[in-house]
Amino acid sequence: MGDTDTAFAVLGPSDMVGLSSSIRPDFVWNLPPSSEAYPVQFRLLAPNADGIPEPIHTAELAYKAGITKYSLPTDVTSLSPDIEYRWQVIVVCDENYLSRSLNQELAFEIVAPDAMLQQSLGSATTDTQRALLYGEAGYWYDAIAQVAESAELEAQTMLQTL
Numbered sequence: 091m092g093d094t095d096t097a098f099a100v101l102g103p104s105d106m107v108g109l110s111s112s113i114r115p116d117f118v119w120n121l122p123p124s125s126e127a128y129p130v131q132f133r134l135l136a137p138n139a140d141g142i143p144e145p146i147h148t149a150e151l152a153y154k155a156g157i158t159k160y161s162l163p164t165d166v167t168s169l170s171p172d173i174e175y176r177w178q179v180i181v182v183c184d185e186n187y188l189s190r191s192l193n194q195e196l197a198f199e200i201v202a203p204d205a206m207l208q209q210s211l212g213s214a215t216t217d218t219q220r221a222l223l224y225g226e227a228g229y230w231y232d233a234i235a236q237v238a239e240s241a242e243l244e245a246q247t248m249l250q251t252l
Contacts, residue, residue, distance in 0.1 A: 097122035100179050100194040101234050108198040108230045113168040115198065116161050116235035119179045123155040128181050132160055135176040136169075143176050153181070159238040171200045198231055218244045 101118040102108040117132070130151040135143035147166045151158075162169075169175060174197055181192040203211070207227050214220045217240040225233035 098179075098181060098192055098194065100177070100196050101238075102196040102198065103230050104196060107174055108196060109201050109228050110198055110231035111201065111203045111224075111229055112232065113170070113200055114162045114164075114166075115169070115200070115231045116159050116238070117177055117179075117231070118157060118159050118234045118238045119194070120157050121153060121155050121181065124153060126153070128153045128183055129185070130154075131178075131180040131182065133178040133180065134162070134166075135178070136173060157238055159235065169200050171202065174199055201229075203227065203229065216244070 097120065099120045101120065121130070130153050132147075132149045132151060133145050134147040136146045138144045147162065149160070149163075151160070176195055176197050178193060178195040182188065183192060184190045207223065207229075210223050211220055214223055217236045221233040221236035224230075224236060
């Protein structure tokens with residue numbers, strides 16, 4: 091991917107464990123334009139009995155430049171609150187040398203929103219309003235997911251800011 095590999099980014103907080111209110115959160119990342127169709131792998135990890143993260147879901151995806159939003163399939167067991175999950179996006183640049191793959195990873199937890207946030211969300215009328223409410227409450231994954239594929243111009247501007 092050459093000089094453009096710095097444009098590869100998983101979207102979420104990198105300096106803390108991010109929050110989601112959903113037991114099936116959406117994951118969003120950005121890949122730079124590429125003349126190659128590199129394989130992309132999404133992995134979701136949960137701690138095993140010893141606390142070591144291990145894959146609980148893996149998906150092979152096509153390379154798509156720009157913003158990608160991935161939702162967990164319905165056959166994946168719902169996630170549980172108060173567990174620190176990790177998610178990874180891996181771009182396999184050379185299948186013969188997996189150590190050359192580009193890998194980004196973030197952590198998140200599922201936390202139910204309080205009644206005040208739920209009430210505010212119920213009165214929000216746009217994706218941007220919902221994203222702001224989620225973001226102000228610390229639910230970064232929900233905020234990003236609200237604007238990731240929104241057609242609203244205001245939402246697209248917010249996504250660029252996030």
